[in-house]
Amino acid sequence: MLEYQKTIAARLAVQGIDAGASYGAQAIDKAATLLLLVGRAGPSGTRLSDLVEQCSLPKPTVRRMLLALLRAGLLDQDSDTRRYYLGPEIHVLGTLASARFGIHSIALRSLVRLSQQTGDTAFLSVPRDVHSICVHREEGPYPIRVHALHAGDRHPLGVGAGGLALLAALPDEDVEEVLAANADILADKYPPFSPSALRGLVQDTRTRGYALNPGMLLPDSWAIGVSIHRSDGRPVGALSIAATESRLYPERQLEIASLLKKEASWIETRLNETDPGEKPARVRRNRP
Amino acid sequence: MLEYQKTIAARLAVQGIDAGASYGAQAIDKAATLLLLVGRAGPSGTRLSDLVEQCSLPKPTVRRMLLALLRAGLLDQDSDTRRYYLGPEIHVLGTLASARFGIHSIALRSLVRLSQQTGDTAFLSVPRDVHSICVHREEGPYPIRVHALHAGDRHPLGVGAGGLALLAALPDEDVEEVLAANADILADKYPPFSPSALRGLVQDTRTRGYALNPGMLLPDSWAIGVSIHRSDGRPVGALSIAATESRLYPERQLEIASLLKKEASWIETRLNETDPGEKPARVRRNRP
DNA sequence: GAATCAGGTCCATATGGCGGACCCTATGTT
């Protein structure tokens, strides 16, 4: 493995993206990394030099990749500002993919209701590998807003109320796997979240019935989260509500937790009825 | 350009996908093509051999690409059936991209209302290059259903009620460009849609105020469509309703057209209020 | 007007992708 490739892996690992081991078609690994980085940059886009810095690849290489991604419609470039954005083709593909991972379109209504009822900001997070990704933020009417989490942000599972709800919903063996996989990142970038601390948080979450983040990432940025399960029990997402400490005193926590649970089960029923498990019949069993 | 690459372009052109000219990072062109093909295959997935056939690349190459895409989470493979599907990462990225191309999540409610009110099936199509793509189909309660159009299908602009509504919403010069770009495909795969016929359909659509497809693709598969515009006038999508001829007699056409127009303008107001034109300030003007 | 910064491009080099040939398993067929 070349030196710069180590650096990619290292940098991305720190940022919560794991480029993974690559054997063959390495261009695609780089392209995927760039897509993630552009996606994380959000609606204001990124600049070439930012991307070069973030993925530690030489500029011409990044530029070539970007050109190819533009050509494919997977990215967009503003011709004035020269900034790069996610492209129309990604949107189309994502829409088609939602037939399989259709939590989002269903959960949207829940988020709107939650943010209206509570006044605070509601989030939908989904698990991806050993991370949780915030895929939607719905602002509530209350004027003091917590902006610690943005759509596109990735954190190790267990960090933040949504991610903690997801982690606590996994069986213990999976929890340990996740903690092991994230050990380096946690130690490096999330000092309050040592493996033992996370085990404690998971226990608390399970007994309490909802996940609580008492400002562990950003002081006075509190949040409550609950997980959403597929019919086979696997967690496929988490709803959470963020507010300042003064708005999350114990009694209100309970109110909000019950609202969250109501919406979670609402989503679960919708998910199961639109998920007919439409699999082709043929079965094989000859894996190496 | 090598022989097999010509073949890719040729095959995909026939199917309405244009691989485009490729200079540098050609792996990404192939990867993007595969993503499109898997996306078009829909929720039942595709097999390796289908993909090999559709993109006319040698099997090991396709497989290497697929492995890389699986590694990146852009695709999924069912370990039993060995079929390939769009992956979770595509879904996440698509969700993030919808911040920029957010028609879908807004339009969903319109589609539900339309299919409930009319009983028939409602579609959302978006323009992409010189094609229209059906990104959502919402079934209505009426038992006789027209299944000529599926989510993921691409047709040249002007073919089908949604695509015709989109084409007719473009200025004449753009219409001519689109017709020229699609000339080969139209002649080859859509015999009823000669350029002159399409020009006539566009005129009819503009004077009538809505697009009508009187079973031109599939006998007795009729449809009505209207376009959705951004604040600057560009069409960004189309709503359509499909039914059999007997359910689309002239008076009902008018009723449905007015329902479609009502929903289209509902979407337009939502689009404009959630599209704050959030662009970075810096401006440059030095294009080669 | 010199210095800095950002976007973008060039081209000799060698690395990593290419694809014909091959293997394995499952499912007919005689």
Added chain:
DNA sequence: AACATAGGGTCCGCCATATGGACCTGATTC
């Protein structure tokens, strides 16, 4: 049981293709 077919997946030597240091250009700053 032996044979045939079809689909999924892998190997490895050759050479086409991506690589990246160096360079160009236009803005912005001092």
